[in-house]
Amino acid sequence: MESKATRVLVRTAAMLVLAFLYIPLIIIVLYAFNGSISQSWPIQHWSLEWFSRAWHDQAVRDALLASLKAATGATVIALLLGSAAAFAVHRFKFFGRDAVSFALVLPIALPGIVTGIALASAINYGGDLFGMQFGLFTVILGHATFCIVLVYNNVVARLRRTSLSLVEASQDLGADGWQTFRFVVLPSIRTALVAGGLLAFALSWDEIVVTTFTAGNVQTLPLWIYGAIRNPQSGRGLVNVVAMAVMLASFIPVYFAQRLTRQTDAMGTTGL
């Protein structure tokens, strides 16, 4: 319907907006190779020095390990609970079924700071009651809470498109419940599970707000970055490199999740 001029105009505007989205990311990559202490532009001299410094920095290594542990723990919990909830909602009718998806999406729909301070006050309360302490465990607890919905949404969307007759056929052929699950259901939802898990990992990997309120003394990579930005003495050159690494690392799970769900499930904003 558009005239030629409109198309060119829209195309130009679209490309400008895309450039707006990506220029800062390119800047991050460039600054990782900044050899001088100053953050001014243009970069005075290029260097790989900060890469090896970052790699050998103990605080960065500890933070990397903490981030990997937190993201793995949160992803595992999200996979188990998210798919269980998806099966329950898909297969059964029960009182409060609509409330389930609403409750699951709440941790991500409310501002992160609300989820963060709510969990923090609960952990404090748990500390009074039975000696609960802030640490990696509470970080995982917080991350899992907002990651469940990602797996749930992906799996429930897939289950809706999977015909129940396959399951019935499997049962008619004499498969027991486990075999039906293992050989019929699981293959059909596998990519949805993987995609949900990857997104959960990606979201946990660079989450900072909820983490701030649940971490105690544990430092994840985003917390380290935030501290280093606000305290330039501690790691001006390091933070450029670590920031780039965190960004590029988070692209990997997102890329694969997108490929797995492309055209089939809605990934985009589902669950956010």
Added chain:
Amino acid sequence: MHRLLGVDAEVDRDQGLTKRTEPRTPTRRLQLSAALHGRPRLKLALLLVPPIVWIGVIYLGSLTLLFASAFWRVDELSGTIVHDWGLQNFRTIWENEIYHTVAFRTIKFAAAVTVIDIMLAFPLAYYVARIARPKSRPVILLLIVMPLWSSYLVRAFAWRTILSHNGVLDWATSKLGLGAIGIGYSDTAVLIVFCYLWLPFVILPIYTALERIPSSLLEASQDLGAKNATTFRRVVLPLAKPGIVAGSIFSFALTLGDYIAPSLVGKTQFIGNIVKDNVGAANNAPFAAAYALIPVAIMAVYLTVARRMGAFEEL
């Protein structure tokens, strides 16, 4: 389906002709399967209890505790939380000008960010949905989705570098003969960064809405004699509205709750900063809880209105 081989392997081997000599002893797995068979309630309970406990007890419990704590106070001498119920925190908010200023500033920014993001998002969403070649569509979508899911902190940090004194922007404006523009650590900087951070969240629902419009509808409009502008205004825009509203939920809600971006690229305080400071340095968690109820209340109203406008189908 071919993986069913695992099921009928035994049948395969002897073509089902050999007489079975030993009866198969039921394995534990079969027993479990039999125990669950015909007991949907039990299956449902097994599936539902873990997520319900997690979200229903841990999370909703935490939220309830938070709302309750908004009515508590901190003992000034010991610094511990005292559970005597009262409206003192809300009175503090009501009586202090600064808390109004910060709340209104945050709402104003949320509204401005939403409007700007819709204007930026629309051409890109329209381009991907209706103009881009089908081949390049998934690539552009991927380019939009990647920043959405990743490195919100790093992307804010990138802008700190760009906007700071002698940074990329100062350099660019000097080259253009405008002189160093120097907007680092200003409200403008915060506005730009908010717009940047939430833009992908606004693009995708608008894209989803635009992509669903059948071409035949646009052709019909033209056949009936509408000019392009009229078709856009009377057909495309109304159909895109639920997507626009859905996108605005994100930009609005995310701005209301954020404290990271203002703390990295700005100097003024937003709702999130006040909440954060009261949990941390000021050690007044009950007040933080009370103040955090403001964005929650605003979003509750916003979501109710958005739901009426059909925005939830686009999420």
